[in-house]
Amino acid sequence: MTIYEEIKKRFHRLSKGQRKVAQFIIDNPRTVSLHVAAEVGRQAGVSESTVIRFCYAMDLAGYTELQTMMKEYILQTEPTKSRAYGSNAKVKSIQKNASSLMNEDAKLITDTIQLIDDEQLAMAAKSVDEAQHIYVLATVATAPIAHWFIGTLEQLHPSVTLLHDSHTYAQSVQEFGPNSVLVVLALDKQATECTKLSESAQRKGVEVITIADTALSPLRTHSSYLFAMGTKQKSILNMTPVVMSFLHTLLQCTIAQNRRKYEQYQKEGVQEGKPELRLVTTFQ
Known part of the structure; x- marks a missing residue:
């Protein structure tokens, strides 16, 4: 289950302010992944403490864990070349070039760096x-x-x-x-x-x-x-x-x-x- 699916599953149990946070997260995943809780709250029209309470309502340890999940979601859903790694067409093309294979590995490692605190x-x-x-x-x-x-x-x-x-x-x-x-x-x-x-x-x-x-x-x-x-x-x-x-x-x-x-x-x-x-x- 993705973070989006988890939010939608719990949406009806959230308070009015927390629902505003949830909707903002669904609509602006990159903003959440890049900005602190106070800025997300400002843009969503709620207080920083409401953003933090939303995290707790989602059974998260805090805002940092939410950011990690959003970064992971973005990496998994964005249509980049690395996402096509498993396709037959891609495999056929990289078989001809060892450096392409290793660059794919390097890209995955670089993506993962964004998830490490x-x-x-x-x-x-x-x-x-x-x-x-x-x-x-x-x-x-x-x-x-x-x-x-x-x-x-x-x-x-x-x-x-x-x-x-x-x-x-x-x-x-x-x-x-x-x-x-x-x-x-x-x-x-x-x-x-x-x-x-x-x-x-x-x-x-x-x-x-x-x-x-x-x-x-x-x-x-x-x-x-x-x-x-x-x-x-x-x-x-x-x-x-x-x-x-x-x-x-x-x-x-x-x-x-x-x-x-x-x-x-x-x-x-x-x-x-x-x-x-x-x-x-x-x-x-």
């Missing part, structure tokens, strides 16, 4: 940096991405676990503690199966970082931080470069929290026979 990303990276144990939850479809992420994390952190079957789910719920972080890769229909584990993790004080295809993911109510990739209409194959780029960014932001610590851990790992991946500044 830098402050939320910094806080998520801080949580990963301070975690005593990091869990990564994946579905069958996202397992290849998760394996890369886990393999990289193991070069930076001493305690990392991949959750990919019911046995590890049950065992890990017992181990969850308030100093743990759960990273959820929720990019396909199977992601709804992750909801119960995410809910259990939050109840135990675990910071849950969800990477989802859409800001309207059912996991958003059980996430400390949710990052929408804006890839709901794309296949897992097309999503992969976008998600890998984001995970790489999350790792770099984590390293930036305490670069010296990660340099030392990497150095010790090489001395123990682990491969030198040069994830951080090369040491002497």
Whole structure:
């Protein structure tokens, strides 16, 4: 369900002022995506607080989440060249030119940048940096991405676990503690199966970082931080470069929290026979 469909579904339950906000959003999605709540309120003829109350009436965390959803909606509905990526005609044309394929990936990544809140990303990276144990939850479809992420994390952190079957789910719920972080890769229909584990993790004080295809993911109510990739209409194959780029960014932001610590851990790992991946500044 898109943000537009959600607004129309709840429209009759909104107050008169909130309905004015709803109609303005439907008519002016780009304005909402670009301007602060006060300006949207001014143009809609209501107060800033009415705009904020509208967000709460939509079960959103605030205006920032509304903006993220609007940006995602715009990216998914605008008739750009990248939206035709899956068509047979487009595939035939890009088969002749590798650079065109890579430019399509770059375009999707650039689009996704608009959906990422830098402050939320910094806080998520801080949580990963301070975690005593990091869990990564994946579905069958996202397992290849998760394996890369886990393999990289193991070069930076001493305690990392991949959750990919019911046995590890049950065992890990017992181990969850308030100093743990759960990273959820929720990019396909199977992601709804992750909801119960995410809910259990939050109840135990675990910071849950969800990477989802859409800001309207059912996991958003059980996430400390949710990052929408804006890839709901794309296949897992097309999503992969976008998600890998984001995970790489999350790792770099984590390293930036305490670069010296990660340099030392990497150095010790090489001395123990682990491969030198040069994830951080090369040491002497």
